Amino acid sequence: MTHRIHPATFVLVLAAILSSANAGQDKGANNIDLLFSNLDMHGFYEIRSGYRTRKDKYEKDMSIMEQRLQVELSSYLDWADFKVKGDLFGDMVEEQADFDLRETFIFTRPYDFMDLKVGRQILTWGTGDLIFINDLFPKDWQSFFIGRDTEYLKAPSDAVKVSLFSDFANLDIVYTPQFDPDRYITGERISYWNSGLGRLAGTDAIIHTDKPNRWFRDDEIALRLYKNINNYEYAAYAYRGYWKSPGGLNATRTQAIFPDLNVYGASVRGNAGKGIGNLEFGYYESDDDQSGHNGNINNSELRFLAGYTQDIGKDFTAGLQYYVEHMLDYDQHRDSMPAGLSRDRNRHLITVRLTRLLMNQNLRCSLFTYFSPSDKDVYMRPNVNYKASDNLALEAGANVFFGDYPSTFFGQFRNNTNLYAAVKYSF
Amino acid sequence: MKTILFFMFICVISSPLFADVNAVEPNEIAVSTTEQSLDVDSIINKANIMAYYQGDDGKAKVNMKITDKNGQVREREFIILRRDDADGGDQKYFVYFIRPADVRGMVFMVHKHAALEKDDDRWLYLPALDLVKRIAASDKRTSFVGSDFLYEDVSGRNLAEDTHELIQTTPEFYIIKNIPKDPDAVEFSYYNVAIDRKTFIPMKMEYYDRNGRLYRTIESQKVETIEANQGDQVVQYPTVVTSIASDLNSGSKTEMQFTDVQYNIGLRDDIFSERYLRRPPREAVK
Numbered sequence: 001m002t003h004r005i006h007p008a009t010f011v012l013v014l015a016a017i018l019s020s021a022n023a024g025q026d027k028g029a030n031n032i033d034l035l036f037s038n039l040d041m042h043g044f045y046e047i048r049s050g051y052r053t054r055k056d057k058y059e060k061d062m063s064i065m066e067q068r069l070q071v072e073l074s075s076y077l078d079w080a081d082f083k084v085k086g087d088l089f090g091d092m093v094e095e096q097a098d099f100d101l102r103e104t105f106i107f108t109r110p111y112d113f114m115d116l117k118v119g120r121q122i123l124t125w126g127t128g129d130l131i132f133i134n135d136l137f138p139k140d141w142q143s144f145f146i147g148r149d150t151e152y153l154k155a156p157s158d159a160v161k162v163s164l165f166s167d168f169a170n171l172d173i174v175y176t177p178q179f180d181p182d183r184y185i186t187g188e189r190i191s192y193w194n195s196g197l198g199r200l201a202g203t204d205a206i207i208h209t210d211k212p213n214r215w216f217r218d219d220e221i222a223l224r225l226y227k228n229i230n231n232y233e234y235a236a237y238a239y240r241g242y243w244k245s246p247g248g249l250n251a252t253r254t255q256a257i258f259p260d261l262n263v264y265g266a267s268v269r270g271n272a273g274k275g276i277g278n279l280e281f282g283y284y285e286s287d288d289d290q291s292g293h294n295g296n297i298n299n300s301e302l303r304f305l306a307g308y309t310q311d312i313g314k315d316f317t318a319g320l321q322y323y324v325e326h327m328l329d330y331d332q333h334r335d336s337m338p339a340g341l342s343r344d345r346n347r348h349l350i351t352v353r354l355t356r357l358l359m360n361q362n363l364r365c366s367l368f369t370y371f372s373p374s375d376k377d378v379y380m381r382p383n384v385n386y387k388a389s390d391n392l393a394l395e396a397g398a399n400v401f402f403g404d405y406p407s408t409f410f411g412q413f414r415n416n417t418n419l420y421a422a423v424k425y426s427f
Numbered sequence: 428m429k430t431i432l433f434f435m436f437i438c439v440i441s442s443p444l445f446a447d448v449n450a451v452e453p454n455e456i457a458v459s460t461t462e463q464s465l466d467v468d469s470i471i472n473k474a475n476i477m478a479y480y481q482g483d484d485g486k487a488k489v490n491m492k493i494t495d496k497n498g499q500v501r502e503r504e505f506i507i508l509r510r511d512d513a514d515g516g517d518q519k520y521f522v523y524f525i526r527p528a529d530v531r532g533m534v535f536m537v538h539k540h541a542a543l544e545k546d547d548d549r550w551l552y553l554p555a556l557d558l559v560k561r562i563a564a565s566d567k568r569t570s571f572v573g574s575d576f577l578y579e580d581v582s583g584r585n586l587a588e589d590t591h592e593l594i595q596t597t598p599e600f601y602i603i604k605n606i607p608k609d610p611d612a613v614e615f616s617y618y619n620v621a622i623d624r625k626t627f628i629p630m631k632m633e634y635y636d637r638n639g640r641l642y643r644t645i646e647s648q649k650v651e652t653i654e655a656n657q658g659d660q661v662v663q664y665p666t667v668v669t670s671i672a673s674d675l676n677s678g679s680k681t682e683m684q685f686t687d688v689q690y691n692i693g694l695r696d697d698i699f700s701e702r703y704l705r706r707p708p709r710e711a712v713k
Contacts, residue, residue: 042528081706107706115706124557151555165702228700231538231548233561271546274565311566360495360679361573390501390527426528 035075035082043071043085043427050147050420058191058202063418064146065092070102080108093189102156115163120156123174125224125235127269127278129353130368131323133303134237134265134282136222136244137174140183145190145399145413147420155183169227176220176241179212181258184245185413193412195341196253200406200415209246209256218242232270237282239263247286248297259297260287275310292329295336300328315357323349347409348374362387370410377403377411395422467593470601471586473627474620476514479583481664482655482690484510486710489685493574496678502526503572506711510694516541519699520582523711524572534711536704537564543587552704559704568613575672575681580645588612599624615643626650626665645672648682655690664690 050064068089075082085103090096105119126135130153143152159176184207185192191202212218220241227234239262246256265282281304289297303326309319327333330345350373355366363386370379383397398419403411491503504526510519522535532554539547549562567579589605596602600621607613618634628650634643649669655662666688673680698708 042531044529076709115702117706122555122557124559154556163702165697170702226701233701269561271548274546275563276561278561309561309563311563314566315569317563360493360677361570362501387529389499391529393529424529 031077034077038075038077040074041071042074043069044424045069045427046422046424048148048420048422050418052415053417053419054415056191056202056415058187058200058204059189059416060093062093063189063416064148064420066090072103080106082106113165115161115165117161117163120158121161122154123157123159123161124154125172125237127233127267127280127307128305128323129307129309129319129321129351130370131305131321131349131351133280133305134224134235134239134263134267136220136239136241136261136263138180138182138244141185141245142183142189145185145416147397147399147418149422155180169225172222172224172226174220174222176222178215179218179220179242179258181209181211181242182244190413190416193407195407196249200412207246207256208254209258210250212242212258230270232268235267237263237265237267243286243298248288248294251296253296257297259289261285261298262287265303272308273310275308278305278307280305292327292332293336295333299330299333302326302328309353313356315361317353317355319351319353319355321349321351323351325349344374346374348372359386372409375403375408375411376405377401377408379410379413391426393422393424393426395424396420465601467591467603470593470622470627471591471603471620472515474622474629475583475586477627477665478629478667479518480511480514481666482511482657484508484690484692484694486687486689486692486694487685488687489683491572491574491576491684492682494680494682501573503574505572508694508698508711510696510699518582519696521699521703521707521711523707534704534707536699537582538699539582541585543585547582550701550704557705559701574683575643575674575679576645576683580672594619596624600630628665628667642675643673644675645670651688653688653690657691662690 046068048064048066048068050062052059052061052063055061066089068087070085070087072083072085074084083103083105085101087100087102089098089100091098101120103119103121105117105121107115107117109115123137124135126132128135132139137157138155140152140155144150157174157176157180158178159174159180162173162175164171164173187194187202187204187206191200193199194201194205197205220239222241223238225236241261242258243261244258246258247261248257248259249255250257262285263282264285265280267278267280269276269278271277281302284301284303286292286298286300288294290300292299303324305321305323307319307321309317312318325347327343327345334342350371351369352371353366353368355364357364363384366383368381372378378401380400381397382400383395385393385395387393396419398417400417401410401413403414405411406414486506486508488506489504493501493503503524506523506525508521512518518539520537520539524530524533524535534552536550536552537547547564547567549564551560551562552558553560567582567584568577570576571578571581588609589607592604592606594602594604601624603620603622604617605620606617607615610616614636615634616637616639618632620629621631622629628647630647632645633641636642647667647670649667650665651668653664653666655664666685668685668688669682671680671682692710694710697703698710703711
């Protein structure tokens, strides 16, 4: 898998950071000493296991069975902060051990008006709760669906983030020199609807992709212009890159591809009544098929989100979101698809989040539900997390999929419904 | 220094009044006549400033030890930065979590509004997700980080939410009874605050339930004088460095200690913005 990094790379990156710290200053040796004396180490060790609740003939019964050690090293010098964070994990579903380098970056504030973060980093912006319109940074849907911690929904980017600040507005520029796709559903861990085969599929039909991977040519750029006015947060966004999960098929329909995508959008978030309200929209311009005639490539879309969160009791919070994806060249899409295989023009989605803290906030019960009235499918994420002590947490949860049709966004995953439990020791 | 305290101490300030500090017998009244001219509003305003607004800004490292009725202990450690827009007015808080390990690096930011009708603005930053969350702030009487201190104890209860009555003056304390104007909005029917007559620091707060039963206390256990610069002058800020909140119903108590207390360190307003929420300033993490 492309996202896994060889441990040697990790060591090299660390060495590069150390030497750059060294080279950037006259008193190199002192800097190295300082870097080590400022070093801070934290992390966790976790055991997580889960099973499918029903038989899936394309996947193992075990949905997750892993031990994971995350180590985070951070340090700083006068002019910069450094961080390296990686996960070493052994996984019995895929029967292998792996290293996932989550973050390795240098952060510096070279000027009063500028922040700079270079390296592997987790990036998030936008206003949605587990719904992303203008956040085109990579997601790990597989981790999300098999019951890893929500932290793993965000996959790292190898990027440069430049942030510029002024009284007029602030600007974030994220440049990713080589396209970082989502860690999308491939069939390896989660069975899915394979439209080519016209049935559910999994390990028998792993999705093969043709991924843009030329450095500095197959690149991505994401911009956010934002300003806080009386604590209403306004933002405008632009993105130039690719559909982050496969968004089409090649001409011979043998490989999934990542067609060109441009996104333009805006959002606002702030206090509304007794809670927090947010609005966000995005125009998804499917650049390889502007006319919408190519049935093999995603249609252009408008996406819109409205959300509201409020306390509904002591340590009890409810959040509600409405989201819609609207295909812009729907007639062309319908004409280009074989009868019966076209999508609905609009995909409506409603989400409800309920979070309740109990036992002095040591027990967190939460339920996040996606419900699509147009697709007639549901995805529920119940989770209970108990902090037995400051270091030890026990967790149990489920990923529950329902659907009337086997091909809809969540309905296709109905055989992947799973229960999981975890023990996590943080240090 | 104000800043610091406020946090921890919170209780103190907000609108507390309280009465009967330990060992203070209701009858042993020995009021000096010169002080009698102080009316209740002046007392609570001064106490509010002392508890939450000392200095123009402040910083402290806070350790919380939460002990439940079974003796199980949980600890919290964070650095808190505070900046006042105006004494007794709007404030900004920046809280950087150090412990427990699973919340290390998390940041909680508050823009506190003195206007009664305006809810505070709160943000939470989760570093593992690089996520800036906005948090609804309608209920301030919920526990702060699972401790026996409430949000309102940390950042102060708006004085205008209660009516205040000076019920007793002892040689050491003004004892003020505070009754909520909107009783349905809070869990107490009233609370008494004992305010030190010399320093105006709230030394003890006692909360009574609807049956008139004492169910919650906050005590200032240790006050230190912190020296700081104000312009060219050296000034002294008496600061509560240890306070204890006890929940008599659950048997749980939380000891909050402030170390590294500093005032007037020149915190800029823009520190309390998304830029620093995503990447805290050095002041906040060391």
